Amino acid sequence: MRYDSAQPSRRSRRTRRPRLTRRGRVTLIAGVLVLAGAGTLVPLLLLGEPPAPRRPPQSTRTLLIPEGWRAGQVYEAVDKALGVPPGTTRAEAETAPLALPSAAQGNPEGFLFPATYPIDRTTTPRGLLRYMVTTAGERFGTGKVTHGAQRGSLSLYETVTIASVVQAEADTAEDMGKVARVIRNRLARGMPLQMDSTLNYALDRSTLDTSHADTRIESPYNTYTVAGLPPTPIGNPGEQAVHAAIDPPPGDWLYFVTVAPGDTRFTADYDEHLANVEEFNHNRRTAAS
Numbered sequence: 001m002r003y004d005s006a007q008p009s010r011r012s013r014r015t016r017r018p019r020l021t022r023r024g025r026v027t028l029i030a031g032v033l034v035l036a037g038a039g040t041l042v043p044l045l046l047l048g049e050p051p052a053p054r055r056p057p058q059s060t061r062t063l064l065i066p067e068g069w070r071a072g073q074v075y076e077a078v079d080k081a082l083g084v085p086p087g088t089t090r091a092e093a094e095t096a097p098l099a100l101p102s103a104a105q106g107n108p109e110g111f112l113f114p115a116t117y118p119i120d121r122t123t124t125p126r127g128l129l130r131y132m133v134t135t136a137g138e139r140f141g142t143g144k145v146t147h148g149a150q151r152g153s154l155s156l157y158e159t160v161t162i163a164s165v166v167q168a169e170a171d172t173a174e175d176m177g178k179v180a181r182v183i184r185n186r187l188a189r190g191m192p193l194q195m196d197s198t199l200n201y202a203l204d205r206s207t208l209d210t211s212h213a214d215t216r217i218e219s220p221y222n223t224y225t226v227a228g229l230p231p232t233p234i235g236n237p238g239e240q241a242v243h244a245a246i247d248p249p250p251g252d253w254l255y256f257v258t259v260a261p262g263d264t265r266f267t268a269d270y271d272e273h274l275a276n277v278e279e280f281n282h283n284r285r286t287a288a289s
Contacts (some may be wrong), residue, residue: 060120065132067114067238068167070201074112074132074236078125089125096126098133103157110160110233111136139239148246152184163241164233168197171258176244178266181251191254193223201234208284259283 063081065074075089082089093108100111108129113136117128139145140156149159162183170176186193196210202221203214215224220231237245253266255273257280265276 060118063117063119063128065112065114065117065236067241068164068235069112069114070235071107071109071112072204078128081119082123082125082128084125089129092125093129096129098130099137100133101155101157103155104232107232108133110157110164110236111140112236113139114236114238136236140242145242145246148243152246154246158229159242159245160237161229161233162245163237164235165193165195165197165230166244167237167241168200168235169195169256170241170244171264172262173240175256175264176241177247177249178251178253178264179256180244180248182253182256182266183245184248185252185254187228189254190227192225192227193229195223198223198230198234201230 061081063077065077069077071093072090075093076086078084078089079086094106098106098108098111100106100108104111112129112132115132115135117131119128140160145159146156149156152159154162162180165183166176166179170179183193183195194215196208198221199210199214199217199219200206202217202219215222220226221234223230251266252268254268255270255276256264256266257273257276258264259276259280260283265273267273267276
């Protein structure tokens with residue numbers, strides 16, 4: 001815009017107001033106008049909104065879910081970590097829409113993937129459960145796992161169930177494949193699995209002491225009297241146990257017992273197994289005395 005070449009009068013210079021640019025988006029900087037006549041300072045008002053206060057940074061913590069934990073243990077840990085009343089996470093697990101196999105019938109046991117999860121003040125039990133199940137779907141839904149299950153004529157749900165028993169029974173990671181082979185061999189022969197870990201799940205306990213009375217309880221998880229796999233996983237296995245379930249090493253083993261830490265004996269001979277069990281019992285008695 002051009003102005004008249006004539007010089008503006010002193011009066012016009014005093015009364016002229018500051019103007020915004022034509023784009024209308026310039027904010028006037030706070031300042032002062034010097035009033036030559038009066039010799040006083042008049043502050044200008046700021047144009048525009050003051051900046052919003054910053055939110056304080058959220059503190060992020062972590063929650064560790066170990067391999068082999070049962071769903072009940074996971075629920076209790078989530079309740080405690082999130083500071084919610086006991087039973088809150090269990091109730092959410094019973095009602096939340098989770099991406100589970102149809103065979104699970106809404107029970108997330110086996111699919112609460114063991115890992116370390118970040119949590120903060122916005123984390124909810126339902127959101128954390130969905131995160132765990134989604135992670136399990138990603139880790140267990142790979143081509144290697146699905147093809148391995150198909151080679152063994154197993155569904156994904158049956159594979160995870162086997163893996164949960166492997167996770168509970170194997171004394172070391174190196175033993176997982178052999179334990180899986182024992183399970184496969186027994187299933188192929190129509191033999192009951194006879195796994196103490198399934199009894200412990202039925203009785204909601206963890207122990208090495210299994211009595212004859214325990215083996216006679218009425219439960220679908222009593223694999224001493226009920227042939228085949230337990231109706232659900234008995235814990236939440238890690239990837240290594242799942243891979244052992246789909247690709248166990250070759251072997252004719254039907255029995256195993258851990259006679260001492262790091263010393264698990266696998267055999268196809270029942271008499272040899274009985275001798276190993278006796279050595280296990282002797283070691284327990286010696287340790288107790």
